Amino acid sequence: MPSDVSALQLVLTGDPALVAIVRLSLAVSLSAVFVAALFGLPFGALIALTRFPGRQGVIVVLNALMGLPPVVVGLAVFLALSRSGPLGSWGLLFTPQAMVIAQAVLVTPIIAALTRQTIEDLWSEYREELTAMNINATGRIATLIWDARFSLVTALLAGFGRAAAEVGAIIIVGGNIDGFTRTMTTAIALETSKGDIPLAVGLGMVLIAIVIAVNALVWTVRRAGERLAG
């Protein structure tokens, strides 16, 4: 990316390198949320609806994992995916796929914990009625997930916000390779360290715009939920 052109110019004219970076960032974070939801939603619902010894402990740990430091996750995934590590034969280190995996690891506890909270709250509300109506286990889970859909979407958006904003995990497992694994956050880190502050600021503007958009979306979803379903 030519660094003597003003950052604002790059953003406004849709410089192709900048666009590629933004596109990669979105692709990585969206994929990560998708994978995290695949694991986190059912797991969270399961914890919410079952009773087993040590359940409270699991909930405490799950909530604590929401605050996993991204660099720690990055290090752990790096060690796992390195050729010298247990999953080395997958050859995924320094690829976008590794970044998706690292962010998925980071985001899954968030989605699982929020899902558990949402489903558990709704279940305590619905429990008597659904029992009296003789709804079976599958029916209950489906009903809870559908009726809680707005809150669950909010949980997904929270996960996306976390993924899109982090740099610690993906810079370690992705290697910040020019044109391959460089995302908005890793590019900002790089350009700042190179002293190209205007460019870093330009990227930062795009990132903040995305974060604001996500939050606006959360607000919209909540409002829609209240309006449609009460």
Add this chain to the structure above:
Amino acid sequence: MLSRRHLIAIAASLVFGVSAHAQEKSIVVASTTSTEDSGLFRHILPLFKAKTGIDVKVVAQGTGQALDTGRRGDADVVFVHAKPAEEKFLAEGFGVKRYPVMYNDFVLVGPKSDPAGVDGSKDIVAALKAIKDKQAPFISRGDRSGTHLAELNLWKLAGIDIEKDKGPWYKSIGQGMGAALNTASASNAYVLSDRGTWLSFKNRGDLAISVQGDKRLFNQYGVMLVNPEKHPQVKKELGQAFIDWLISPEGQKAIADYKIGGEQLFYPNANDPSA
């Protein structure tokens, strides 16, 4: 409307779609942040790709980390500038052969106010002595990089045991060249930098080159193929093709042609057996 099956397939391919990338002709080269920051790769890699069709993915880290990446087998080629560390790498059996490629030089950058009184000197060792004596602020990369190792070596040449003799004037930040320059700029301190990163650095504040041209500031680059006997998945033909090109007349010319603001940064010397 995407069916659930489609969505799962997309997710799977996103996470595990190694096939797309593994099939393409590409290698991973572990190199240093200062080399990457200088912009050299942006200049020479497209030329290499045009000639051979091979995609070179550069993971830029500190020298220590880059060599570690080679040891772990996470890169095919290692391209750094710390000859003793490289020879150790070879001795440990992680590399096949070391080829000298080019050299650039370090410069001592410092505040225009020059508290140590070293501006314009051609003697780096004397300059460092002066900095220590005057306790002028100094920023060290502290990250086991080639630059850091070179800095430590220069303190030794000056007869200073920097680990023992350092004081609050000496700050070791454990980060790359850009971060070190940023810190030096923000705190009006001296810092040893490679010329390339300095030329591309935009946030200079009050800094300028204080000392340059001392032969002891020359910085030699070497390239090595990671040993396929230790890591069978190393792409040895493609990696060797890259090495061969770097030391070929064509590659050497590409290196020499790279300029910032009209100034050449790297001096090819693949044909110097003592490099």
Add this chain to the structure above:
Amino acid sequence: MRGPTADLPIRFENVTVSAGAVTILDHITLTLASGPPTIVVGPNGSGKTTLLRAAMGLVKPSAGRITWGERENVPRACRAIVFQRPVMLRRSARGNIRYVLRSSGIVGAEQKTRIGEVLALVGLEHIAGRPARRLSGGEQQRLALARALARDPAVLFLDEPTASLDPAATKVIEDVVHTVSKGGIKVVMSTHDIAEARRLAGDIIMLHHGRLIETGAAMSFFNTPKTDEAKKFLAGELLI
């Protein structure tokens, strides 16, 4: 669901329900038989809610047993209950009814017709599309009643359905109870309102502190109560 129903009579044989050290129902023996509505009365905390839930099959006795049509552990398919504070699902009024019907496998045209019928029965057809949770208290109670009636139960339990409603809304509920009872559904309803009991009852069950005080035909309970507690209750003097 209806017809010669296998769920009736519901018999309590020396049933005790405790929660920890607290006894909620104390050695209750009674029979709920088909016929006019059975109204359960008694002061607050007398165990009315638990009695209804136990008869519905939601609460297991700690001692004694409950049988439906002389059998134990009969599934709840032909029984329905309206809780004192019913919970609306996060759907429209119509959607709540549709949910119950779909879970019983009633779909398509039959479902549509039935939804229309029960909503009309409780007078909510005009707001069928509104989110159920935004209905007023009285409307939600009526919707809960419609939901309970959707599957045409043989026995309908109602736990103080008019306790928090104004006279107009109370009348709507009572009219529906009257109608469905005449239509053949066995209604078992609790109330703290003696006047309401008088209006609706075929039989009366009176509880106090979890014990069965008196049962009998409404006429004899109201005119010639046998126990002291019953007399006090009817005089409005038995408050807890």
